[in-house]
Amino acid sequence: MKPILNIDNITMKFGSLVANENVSFTIHDNEIVSLIGPNGAGKTTLFNCITGFYKPFSGKVTYMDKDITGWTSYDVCKLGITRTFQIVKTLKEMTVEENIMTGAFLHTKKRIESQKIAEEVMELTDLTRKKNIKGGSLTIVDKKRVEIARALATRPKILMLDECMAGLNQTEIKDVMNLCLKLKDSGLSLLIVEHIMEAIMPISDNIVVLNAGKKIAEGPPEEIVDNDEVIKAYLGDKYHAKSKKH
Amino acid sequence: MVKNIRSLIILIVAIAILPLIFKSDSFHNVLVLLLIFATLGEAWNIITGFAGQTSFGHAAFFGIGAYASSVLFYRFNISPWIGMFVGAIFAAGVAAIISYPCFRLKDSYFAIATLAVAEIIKQLFVSWDFVEGATGISLPIVDDSLWHMQFNSSKLPYLYLALGLFAIVIFICNFIENSKIGFYLKAIRESHEVAESIGINTTNYKTYAMVISAALSAFAGTLYAQYILYIDPFMLFTLDMSIKIVLLTVLGGIGNIYGPIIGAAILIPLSETTRIVLGGTGSGIDLMIFGVLVILVACFQPKGIIGLVQKIVNNIKKQKVGEGKVETNS
Numbered sequence: 001m002k003p004i005l006n007i008d009n010i011t012m013k014f015g016s017l018v019a020n021e022n023v024s025f026t027i028h029d030n031e032i033v034s035l036i037g038p039n040g041a042g043k044t045t046l047f048n049c050i051t052g053f054y055k056p057f058s059g060k061v062t063y064m065d066k067d068i069t070g071w072t073s074y075d076v077c078k079l080g081i082t083r084t085f086q087i088v089k090t091l092k093e094m095t096v097e098e099n100i101m102t103g104a105f106l107h108t109k110k111r112i113e114s115q116k117i118a119e120e121v122m123e124l125t126d127l128t129r130k131k132n133i134k135g136g137s138l139t140i141v142d143k144k145r146v147e148i149a150r151a152l153a154t155r156p157k158i159l160m161l162d163e164c165m166a167g168l169n170q171t172e173i174k175d176v177m178n179l180c181l182k183l184k185d186s187g188l189s190l191l192i193v194e195h196i197m198e199a200i201m202p203i204s205d206n207i208v209v210l211n212a213g214k215k216i217a218e219g220p221p222e223e224i225v226d227n228d229e230v231i232k233a234y235l236g237d238k239y240h241a242k243s244k245k246h
Numbered sequence: 247m248v249k250n251i252r253s254l255i256i257l258i259v260a261i262a263i264l265p266l267i268f269k270s271d272s273f274h275n276v277l278v279l280l281l282i283f284a285t286l287g288e289a290w291n292i293i294t295g296f297a298g299q300t301s302f303g304h305a306a307f308f309g310i311g312a313y314a315s316s317v318l319f320y321r322f323n324i325s326p327w328i329g330m331f332v333g334a335i336f337a338a339g340v341a342a343i344i345s346y347p348c349f350r351l352k353d354s355y356f357a358i359a360t361l362a363v364a365e366i367i368k369q370l371f372v373s374w375d376f377v378e379g380a381t382g383i384s385l386p387i388v389d390d391s392l393w394h395m396q397f398n399s400s401k402l403p404y405l406y407l408a409l410g411l412f413a414i415v416i417f418i419c420n421f422i423e424n425s426k427i428g429f430y431l432k433a434i435r436e437s438h439e440v441a442e443s444i445g446i447n448t449t450n451y452k453t454y455a456m457v458i459s460a461a462l463s464a465f466a467g468t469l470y471a472q473y474i475l476y477i478d479p480f481m482l483f484t485l486d487m488s489i490k491i492v493l494l495t496v497l498g499g500i501g502n503i504y505g506p507i508i509g510a511a512i513l514i515p516l517s518e519t520t521r522i523v524l525g526g527t528g529s530g531i532d533l534m535i536f537g538v539l540v541i542l543v544a545c546f547q548p549k550g551i552i553g554l555v556q557k558i559v560n561n562i563k564k565q566k567v568g569e570g571k572v573e574t575n576s
């Protein structure tokens with residue numbers, strides 16, 4: 001597998017708060033990488049650093065041998081990396097179809113063509129029936145779908161999803177998991193931030209764990225679930241000690 | 247989109263027939279002004295309605311258009327038709343110069359900068375002898391001719407020129423709204439971050455919108471100067487003028503291509519009536535009444551009168567669907 005996105009020693013500070021500290025990992029072609037960690041670990045901040053919403057304090061982001069550190073978000077997207085937002089940002093006054101078409105216009109000037117791309121994406125994300133509903137009047141679940149669909153319509157090489165399963169029920173989570181696997185099959189790489197372990201573990205090829213800004217573990221899912229550091233980060237020292245006794 | 251074009255054609259034909267039915271000069275006068283202001287509203291709608299970047303300075307571009315053609319005709323006897331395009335190019339240039347740096351900054355410096363621009367240009371023109379400074383320019387009267395864009399025996403030619411310009415501008419707006427740039431501008435209006443995340447260079451697109459908007463406003467300026475045949479900096483580059491453009495569009499429906507014509511159809515007759523009744527400039531009574539209307543609209547229906555109409559139509563449709571009389575159109 002060929003590496004396509006390389007995160008190299010990224011550090012991001014807000015004043016004296018270090019949100020990311022020397023984080024490094026690599027995403028390969030056709031791979032699902034998950035980024036997990038407790039609240040405030042710095043996952044969204046790292047997303048923002050990769051996609052040009054923040055300029056990292058130090059470190060390097062390389063996409064296929066191209067140094068893209070500090071690039072603007074739209075140039076990063078044009079290159080093939082598209083992200084979604086943890087707090088969904090549906091274009092309220094536009095319909096579902098128009099939301100997705102806006103993404104699809106990245107690779108075409110023609111309305112008809114963007115409509116065609118939008119149709120394919122809506123089919124894939126199960127939104128076809130809702131295409132004429134305004135973004136503002138969707139349920140949260142559908143807003144999350146639109147969020148993914150709009151990003152997909154830009155035809156990315158790497159799709160970055162920030163907690164797109166939070167608040168979904170079991171079947172809906174299953175749908176998103178299947179979608180992720182389908183996208184991987186079609187040749188994409190995914191970087192997923194998620195708290196729901198039952199969803200992450202079965203689909204990830206590699207998991208990166210952040211805690212308080214630092215990477216504390218990395219490896220395939222089966223290794224991560226047994227990792228002491230990770231359990232400690234999630235459950236706290238006390239709990240960890242207790243669970244050891246049993 | 248096809249449906250849109252059909253309604254636009256109906257609207258324009260309807261306006262074209264009106265002056266043939268109502269033949270009074272004062273009605274024609276109101277209609278000419280109404281169309282010019284509706285055109286300005288359409289132009290303003292591109293940057294503020296579509297792209298969501300509030301401009302309080304569109305009088306500047308209107309004035310540049312008026313001055314460009316007038317100066318060229320007054321000094322060099324060049325046809326206003328050519329002056330019209332020269333004005334549009336100047337206005338576009340000025341728009342690009344002021345807006346590009348503002349748009350690069352994330353905050354709303356743009357609105358503030360537009361407030362200043364008309365004022366700066368006014369001061370510049372007041373002290374500029376080549377354009378006759380504060381005295382203003384009285385255009386030399388010539389025989390009626392299309393080439394010189396002057397018609398002294400009837401208002402009808404002006405009326406149809408104004409309608410022609412309005413038609414062109416409203417079709418341009420309709421085209422923009424339905425093409426890539428329109429989608430991008432609306433995305434920028436709704437969420438800057440989403441726009442950037444899906445590959446939109448927001449600075450560039452906002453600047454395009456501003457440049458188009460300014461050029462179209464300048465066209466209207468030339469027509470206005472030819473109609474009034476007199477211009478000076480104090481009537482053109484005023485905050486009053488800019489605010490009129492803002493208010494009429496907001497009342498009619500911001501971001502909607504029918505908004506400006508509806509707003510102008512209320513504001514301009516109101517202005518003209520108060521001017522005739524109270525004399526002079528109407529002491530601003532028109533803007534006061536209009537301001538109250540805008541406040542009412544803003545409180546009850548932020549999308550303006552057109553939003554209200556849409557709501558009512560939707561309700562009627564829903565009722566009919568409830569009664570099973572109307573098939574869903576898909």
Ligand SMILES: Nc1ncnc2c1ncn2[C@@H]1O[C@H](COP(=O)(O)OP(=O)(O)OP(=O)(O)O)[C@@H](O)[C@H]1O
Pocket residue numbers: 014017019037038039040041042043044045046086
């Ligand atoms: N723009 C900002 N300015 C200042 N501090 C910030 C900013 N963005 C994030 N932070 C801080 O950086 C730290 C990491 O936040 P971040 O949002 O990246 O966490 P996260 O891992 O995404 O958490 P969650 O799981 O809750 O989404 C937090 O302490 C947060 O308060």
Ligand SMILES: [Mg+2]
Pocket residue numbers: 043044045086
């Ligand atoms: Mg987060």
